Amino acid sequence: MEGLSQEEFERYDRQLRIPYFGVDAQMKLKKSAVMVAGVGGLGSSAAIFLAAAGVGKLRIVDCGEVELSNLNRQILYSTEDIGRPKVFAALERLRAINPNVEIEAIKEEITEDNIEELLNGVNLVVDGQDNFETRFIINKACVRAFKPCIHGAVYAFEGRLMTIIPGKGPCLRCLIPQDPKEMASIPILGPLPGIVGAFEALEAIKLLTGVGDPLLGKLLIIDGETFSFYKIEIKKNPSCPVCGNVK
Amino acid sequence: MRVVVKAFATLRDVFKGRAVMELILPDGAMVKDLIMELESRFGFEIKSRTSGELDPNVKILVNGREIIYLDGIKTRLKDGDIVAFIPPVGGG
Numbered sequence: 267m268e269g270l271s272q273e274e275f276e277r278y279d280r281q282l283r284i285p286y287f288g289v290d291a292q293m294k295l296k297k298s299a300v301m302v303a304g305v306g307g308l309g310s311s312a313a314i315f316l317a318a319a320g321v322g323k324l325r326i327v328d329c330g331e332v333e334l335s336n337l338n339r340q341i342l343y344s345t346e347d348i349g350r351p352k353v354f355a356a357l358e359r360l361r362a363i364n365p366n367v368e369i370e371a372i373k374e375e376i377t378e379d380n381i382e383e384l385l386n387g388v389n390l391v392v393d394g395q396d397n398f399e400t401r402f403i404i405n406k407a408c409v410r411a412f413k414p415c416i417h418g419a420v421y422a423f424e425g426r427l428m429t430i431i432p433g434k435g436p437c438l439r440c441l442i443p444q445d446p447k448e449m450a451s452i453p454i455l456g457p458l459p460g461i462v463g464a465f466e467a468l469e470a471i472k473l474l475t476g477v478g479d480p481l482l483g484k485l486l487i488i489d490g491e492t493f494s495f496y497k498i499e500i501k502k503n504p505s506c507p508v509c510g511n512v513k
Numbered sequence: 514m515r516v517v518v519k520a521f522a523t524l525r526d527v528f529k530g531r532a533v534m535e536l537i538l539p540d541g542a543m544v545k546d547l548i549m550e551l552e553s554r555f556g557f558e559i560k561s562r563t564s565g566e567l568d569p570n571v572k573i574l575v576n577g578r579e580i581i582y583l584d585g586i587k588t589r590l591k592d593g594d595i596v597a598f599i600p601p602v603g604g605g
């Protein structure tokens with residue numbers, strides 16, 4: 267792959283000005299591929315920042331259509347997108363933001379059967395899910411494939427973030443040992459998935475470029491109601507059924 | 514003694530949105546006494562649906578330290594302690 271074009275130098279000018287980021291990091295982003303697993307509230311925000319930052323390839327996976335009740339937080343979509351498959355509306359929007367990025371839109375539900383193939387060729391996964399079950403499917407597959415997964419989740423005024431690097435720290439099953447009760451329509455204030463999705467993009471950019479320290483073995487809790495941030499230590503469970511035997 | 518309870522996510526809902534609740538407990542009370550108080554007064558639910566045991570998904574911290582690294586639910590509380598209850602969150 268050749269270097270950066272004149273257009274890219276100008277487009278990424280402000281991030282290239284970060285002394286410890288620069289052209290090297292930008293080239294690493296350009297050569298990277300990220301899967302955004304779910305383009306709802308979290309995935310909208312994460313995908314927008316990843317595309318804008320110049321990640322080479324984004325694979326966006328979601329089986330849903332845009333609904334009116336999505337629009338308080340899913341900032342990839344407009345009112346006229348209601349009824350359209352999310353991944354196709356997202357593809358147009360992301361391409362408009364940055365035509366340099368290769369976007370692969372996959373309208374599928376993530377399952378045990380297709381996750382392995384979906385992970386093929388990507389460097390890491392950004393969790394944009396809205397339920398626990400699919401998150402656990404992704405977690406297990408990422409641990410097996412030794413691919414990092416940036417975990418994000420929201421509830422009401424609250425956000426959570428944890429970076430999972432198989433072999434280096436705890437996985438989602440270490441954090442949540444039992445299957446929690448699933449909720450149908452989870453209350454969410456729009457800025458929270460916006461914040462957490464942006465943080466997921468930040469973590470992805472850090473991992474892809476090797477700049478900074480990832481949020482490894484720590485759960486970040488963002489309490490938007492009181493404006494408090496907590497980082498709590500999460501230990502790897504040596505008898506974790508998912509990652510316990512991964513060294 | 515006074516203990517400060519910080520509830521997160523779904524558990525905050527039973528406090529009618531209040532992030533912080535101050536409770537008076539008898540001296541020498543343990544985390545399990547606090548849990549019983551929260552269950553009876555607010556309908557706090559942190560028992561596992563299946564086992565009836567304390568839900569392992571809910572992290573309980575006393576002054577920022579997880580009780581599994583202290584004395585579990587037998588961790589003794591003292592005046593001014595801050596106890597956090599953190600259930601998992603799954604929205605997106």
Ligand SMILES: [Zn+2]
Pocket residue numbers: 436437438439440441502503506507508509510
């Ligand atoms: Zn694990």
